[in-house]
Amino acid sequence: xxxxxxxxxxxxxxxxxxxxxxxxxxxxxxxxxxxxxxxxxxxxxxxxxxxxxxxxxxxxxxxxxxxxxxxxxxxxxxxxxxxxxxxxxxxxxxxxxxxxxxxxxxxxxxxxxxxxxxxxxxxxxxxxxxxxxxxxxxxxxxxxxxxxxxxxxxxxxxxxxxxxxxxxxxxxxxxxxxxxxxxxxxxxxxxxxxxxxxxxxxxxxxxxxxxxxxxxxxxxxxxxxxxxxxxxxxxxxxxxxxxxxxxxxxxxxxxxxxxxxxxxxxxxxxxxxxxxxx
Amino acid sequence: xxxxxxxxxxxxxxxxxxxxxxxxxxxxxxxxxxxxxxxxxxxxxxxxxxxxxxxxxxxxxxxxxxxxxxxxxxxxxxxxxxxxxxxxxxxxxxxxxxxxxxxxxxxxxxxxxxxxxxxxxxxxxxxxxxxxxxxxxxxxxxxxxxxxxxxxxxxxxxxxxxxxxxxxxxxxxxxxxxxxxxxxxxxxxxxxxxxxxxxxxxxxxxxxxxxxxxxxxxxxxxxxxxxxxxxxxxxxxxxxxxxxxxxxxxxxxxxxxxxxxxxxxxxxxxxxxxxxxxxxxxxxxxxxxxxxxxxxxxxxxxxxxxxxxxxxxxxxxxxxxxxxxxxxxxxxxxxxxxxxxxx
Numbered sequence: 001x002x003x004x005x006x007x008x009x010x011x012x013x014x015x016x017x018x019x020x021x022x023x024x025x026x027x028x029x030x031x032x033x034x035x036x037x038x039x040x041x042x043x044x045x046x047x048x049x050x051x052x053x054x055x056x057x058x059x060x061x062x063x064x065x066x067x068x069x070x071x072x073x074x075x076x077x078x079x080x081x082x083x084x085x086x087x088x089x090x091x092x093x094x095x096x097x098x099x100x101x102x103x104x105x106x107x108x109x110x111x112x113x114x115x116x117x118x119x120x121x122x123x124x125x126x127x128x129x130x131x132x133x134x135x136x137x138x139x140x141x142x143x144x145x146x147x148x149x150x151x152x153x154x155x156x157x158x159x160x161x162x163x164x165x166x167x168x169x170x171x172x173x174x175x176x177x178x179x180x181x182x183x184x185x186x187x188x189x190x191x192x193x194x195x196x197x198x199x200x201x202x203x204x205x206x207x208x209x210x211x212x213x214x215x216x217x218x219x220x221x222x223x224x225x226x227x228x229x230x231x232x233x234x235x236x237x238x239x240x241x242x243x244x245x246x247x248x249x250x251x252x253x254x255x256x257x258x259x260x261x262x263x264x265x266x267x268x269x270x271x272x273x274x275x276x277x278x
Numbered sequence: 279x280x281x282x283x284x285x286x287x288x289x290x291x292x293x294x295x296x297x298x299x300x301x302x303x304x305x306x307x308x309x310x311x312x313x314x315x316x317x318x319x320x321x322x323x324x325x326x327x328x329x330x331x332x333x334x335x336x337x338x339x340x341x342x343x344x345x346x347x348x349x350x351x352x353x354x355x356x357x358x359x360x361x362x363x364x365x366x367x368x369x370x371x372x373x374x375x376x377x378x379x380x381x382x383x384x385x386x387x388x389x390x391x392x393x394x395x396x397x398x399x400x401x402x403x404x405x406x407x408x409x410x411x412x413x414x415x416x417x418x419x420x421x422x423x424x425x426x427x428x429x430x431x432x433x434x435x436x437x438x439x440x441x442x443x444x445x446x447x448x449x450x451x452x453x454x455x456x457x458x459x460x461x462x463x464x465x466x467x468x469x470x471x472x473x474x475x476x477x478x479x480x481x482x483x484x485x486x487x488x489x490x491x492x493x494x495x496x497x498x499x500x501x502x503x504x505x506x507x508x509x510x511x512x513x514x515x516x517x518x519x520x521x522x523x524x525x526x527x528x529x530x531x532x533x534x535x536x537x538x539x540x541x542x543x544x545x546x547x548x549x550x551x552x553x554x555x556x557x558x559x560x561x562x563x564x565x566x567x568x569x570x571x572x573x574x575x576x577x578x579x580x581x582x583x584x585x586x587x588x589x590x591x592x593x594x595x596x597x598x599x600x601x602x603x604x605x606x607x608x609x610x611x612x613x614x615x616x617x618x619x620x621x
Binding site: 159 | 364
């Protein structure tokens with residue numbers, strides 16, 4: 001190996017390690033600062049536990065809706081050519097590029113009761129302002145793009161030959177979609193769902209405008225609370241030690257979910273589920 | 279009639295127009311579809327399989343008209359160029375897929391029968407990504423046959439196989455065609471596969487059938503570059519290439535024998551020796567050995583000829599001068615059709 005190659009590799013290694021260190025060290029600092037006592041303290045704090053439970057519920061609903069709407073859109077963008085397709089692709093990226101505080105203001109204006117859309121939603125008995133549906137809306141807005149983008153990539157990677165084989169082997173278009181296309185794209189879709197969940201849980205700006213406090217309304221029947229991220233932001237000014245413990249706990253919950261899903265994926269359970277009918 | 283019967287089939291794909299194509303593949307026989315890239319082979323196969331709409335014509339499989347049937351009801355065992363194996367399913371799930379779709383009660387047992395037939399038992403629990411290209415091809419064939427097809431459409435089915443594996447599969451496929459009375463239409467670029475398996479050869483050119491007949495009749499067809507290469511001719515010269523060597527004493531014979539596309543110099547037409555006179559002066563530029571014997575590569579002006587020299591080591595070395603002579607009576611003209619049809 002030439003000296004130039006060695007130097008180039010060392011430089012590349014140092015630069016890469018710097019970035020990885022930037023990703024990891026703040027989290028280590030967070031956990032180290034608060035310690036297990038701080039994390040357990042946050043876990044035993046009723047207010048934060050309620051906020052965390054609420055956030056898990058809202059994010060679960062948001063991810064469900066994101067999959068319900070984002071996967072079909074990803075499929076259409078991956079498999080069909082139509083006028084305006086590039087415009088739709090650009091629109092999917094809008095939530096990624098605009099400040100999320102602005103998202104909160106825009107959603108508030110759209111869903112204000114005096115507005116036709118807000119009035120219609122209110123007439124259906126779905127409160128948005130300072131209610132769980134406001135949180136779900138913000139999470140959907142800031143995160144569903146990831147589901148669309150990863151689904152689109154996953155569907156695009158399914159070879160036409162694979163689909164044509166399924167058809168010629170006797171599958172109707174619907175059977176080919178359910179038994180071949182969807183399972184083949186499942187891992188990409190799962191990745192999108194994880195990204196959406198993580199993005200939704202970490203949101204603050206949109207919540208501050210639309211749902212700083214959350215009042216009980218179905219399906220949230222618990223006490224008045226905040227999204228977990230807002231709760232941490234709030235308490236950072238009141239009780240920084242508790243806020244840091246709660247932040248560390250939130251990080252562990254997110255990482256735990258990520259690790260569990262990856263581990264389950266490696267066990268082949270998803271593969272088994274994907275091929276359940278066969 | 280029985281078997282696959284295509285009459286006046288036409289299809290349009292962008293600026294490419296296929297047909298009209300007429301062909302018949304009787305039960306228990308194989309027809310190889312040949313042609314240059316872009317000649318329409320894959321378009322024809324995909325139109326027959328129902329993935330591309332036909333503009334005109336008739337497709338029948340036995341007594342059944344397929345024209346209005348969707349792909350899943352056409353009854354073809356279709357193997358596309360990339361094989362189309364399901365990446366998320368193991369080998370046995372891939373093979374069982376069509377059986378489960380058909381509601382076969384003992385799908386697993388039936389799939390195992392095909393897995394055994396294609397010597398895949400030890401690979402049954404693997405995913406396609408864990409298989410070699412040749413193993414993947416066997417899985418694709420087993421799966422296509424497990425679907426209970428009434429005809430087989432295979433696009434380059436043996437492209438990635440080594441010679442021995444290919445021969446084993448060729449024998450297996452041949453036996454299956456006979457035992458199951460299936461017609462097979464296969465696209466291939468491999469002369470060995472086509473000549474070993476096919477009872478009939480169809481050559482497509484610019485979307486139309488240029489030749490349809492028994493393989494041995496190919497020798498009587500006017501040659502173009504594609505066919506000449508397919509038949510194993512190594513020394514081909516276009517008119518421009520002949521003119522580039524007009525100083526050579528061979529040029530006049532080559533020019534006289536050439537067709538609009540140039541000339542083919544069959545193996546026996548070109549002779550070399552180390553005598554001091556006769557023919558034209560040339561120089562050995564390479565020596566190559568292959569299982570058919572030595573090949574002496576000879577440069578003469580702008581031309582390079584490959585001359586088969588038999589199994590004995592040729593008594594020349596690279597750089598040696600030799601004399602080349604030509605038996606003009608053996609030269610074959612090249613038609614220019616392939617040049618027009620190049621796509």
